[in-house]
Amino acid sequence: MSQAVNPGGNADGDSRRDFLLYATATVGAVGTALAVWPFIDSMNPAKDVMALASVEVDLSPVEVGQAITVVWRGKPVFVRHRTEKDIEQARAVDPATLPDPATDDERAIHKPEWLVMIGICTHLGCVPKGQKPSDPKGDYNGWFCVCHGSHYDTAGRIRKGPAPLNLPVPEYAFLDDTTIQIGQEA
Numbered sequence: 001m002s003q004a005v006n007p008g009g010n011a012d013g014d015s016r017r018d019f020l021l022y023a024t025a026t027v028g029a030v031g032t033a034l035a036v037w038p039f040i041d042s043m044n045p046a047k048d049v050m051a052l053a054s055v056e057v058d059l060s061p062v063e064v065g066q067a068i069t070v071v072w073r074g075k076p077v078f079v080r081h082r083t084e085k086d087i088e089q090a091r092a093v094d095p096a097t098l099p100d101p102a103t104d105d106e107r108a109i110h111k112p113e114w115l116v117m118i119g120i121c122t123h124l125g126c127v128p129k130g131q132k133p134s135d136p137k138g139d140y141n142g143w144f145c146v147c148h149g150s151h152y153d154t155a156g157r158i159r160k161g162p163a164p165l166n167l168p169v170p171e172y173a174f175l176d177d178t179t180i181q182i183g184q185e186a
């Protein structure tokens, strides 16, 4: 089962985003609760974390406008419960004009309100900002990689800066209305 490791505080002021940090769960015969941030910060995950083939995440606590970061195979996975405005902004652009063309439906592949993607910049591998309430979100209200200035939009598509590609969308599925499984069972 999923477990909240480091719940974030409620959003205050201008930002309406709350952020929970989740790690979790059951893979193959072994379920392990993970200490998340050390692995993200070092990007040098322990072998047992690397071995996790899939992660189940309970999205029910994640309200509209909130985001969580999940560790899967040692990588941070960004999950954002998008607002109507987020979706509208993502759909307002002609995909053909983008550096890495993709429609919003190709990014939020199961439900428009849920965006799930690997949170590693496609330039040189930094973890972009945009998950925490205090983070800069770039010029397109998505994520901003401070390393060399890549801006991602509310669909995680690269819009400006040196990154060549969109943030990757991992394989995942909804197990029910509020639970996703990222990856496959071992």
Ligand code: FES
Binding pocket: 121, 122, 123, 124, 125, 126, 145, 146, 147, 148, 149, 150, 161, 162, 163
């Ligand atoms: S690693 Fe993200 S902009 Fe260079």
